[in-house]
Amino acid sequence: MTEWTKEYGPIFQIYFGSKRTYVLSELKSLREVFNDSEHNDRPYNEALYLLRDGLHGVVASSGQEWVEQRRFTLRHLRDFGFGKMAGEELIMFEVNDLLSKFSKDVGNPVSLSKTFNMAILNILWRITTGNRYEQDDPQLWSIFDQRREFQLQLGKNPAIFFVPSLAKAFPNFFGWNVVLKMLGDIKQILIDHVDEHQRTYSQNDPPRDFMDVYLAEIYKTTDTNSSFYKDHGLRSLRAIDHRCHTLKRQLRK
Numbered sequence: 001m002t003e004w005t006k007e008y009g010p011i012f013q014i015y016f017g018s019k020r021t022y023v024l025s026e027l028k029s030l031r032e033v034f035n036d037s038e039h040n041d042r043p044y045n046e047a048l049y050l051l052r053d054g055l056h057g058v059v060a061s062s063g064q065e066w067v068e069q070r071r072f073t074l075r076h077l078r079d080f081g082f083g084k085m086a087g088e089e090l091i092m093f094e095v096n097d098l099l100s101k102f103s104k105d106v107g108n109p110v111s112l113s114k115t116f117n118m119a120i121l122n123i124l125w126r127i128t129t130g131n132r133y134e135q136d137d138p139q140l141w142s143i144f145d146q147r148r149e150f151q152l153q154l155g156k157n158p159a160i161f162f163v164p165s166l167a168k169a170f171p172n173f174f175g176w177n178v179v180l181k182m183l184g185d186i187k188q189i190l191i192d193h194v195d196e197h198q199r200t201y202s203q204n205d206p207p208r209d210f211m212d213v214y215l216a217e218i219y220k221t222t223d224t225n226s227s228f229y230k231d232h233g234l235r236s237l238r239a240i241d242h243r244c245h246t247l248k249r250q251l252r253k
Contacts, residue, residue: 130209
């Protein structure tokens with residue numbers, strides 16, 4: 001990229017498969033773009049649309065929907081302690097659970113990366129769904145392993161994103177079927193949690209977690225153009241795995 005910048009200037013375009021991409025290497029231009037709301041949109045990606053049943057939630061949406069979802073998510077995650085001292089209790093609980101696990105594994109090899117990731121995921125899972133899993137819970141390991149494998153498959157098969165029509169034409173060769181299967185398993189876990197919250201939700205009780213707050217917003221929304229309106233809102237709520245993944249990266253910094 002450095003050599004191309006010298007040859008073509010601070011702003012130039014390249015193609016990733018069929019996707020035209022602009023490269024900015026000048027600080028002034030970068031600041032202008034990132035501070036301009038007109039550049040908030042994400043490019044349409046057919047593969048992401050198909051895999052996620054539409055482009056919903058904070059991570060995949062664009063424009064006004066992204067602004068609406070981001071503002072709501074940040075405000076209410078703070079209410080449940082994320083980024084505040086109030087969240088220290090959740091963190092310390094998982095720290096003590098980690099120490100207890102380590103004490104049982106003295107003298108044995110331990111995967112620190114996976115163990116720490118599980119603890120972080122548990123913190124976010126409690127904020128978003130009100131539940132937590134034990135470190136050795138098979139469903140928790142399943143969520144983490146499949147989420148990680150899903151990303152590995154996408155990394156090994158970039159054609160899924162850059163040339164989705166080719167990936168669909170040869171699903172076994174490009175790993176399309178594998179990705180669909182893994183994503184389906186992850187989505188089903190999230191759908192089960194959303195369905196359970198819908199079944200037990202009560203407007204007369206204080207919100208138990210982020211899902212309850214989100215459901216309350218869906219139920220009170222009458223604007224058909226809102227990203228919280230009825231089924232559109234539920235699809236966005238089921239994209240909560242991407243919220244957790246994004247927040248997990250922030251906690252690890």
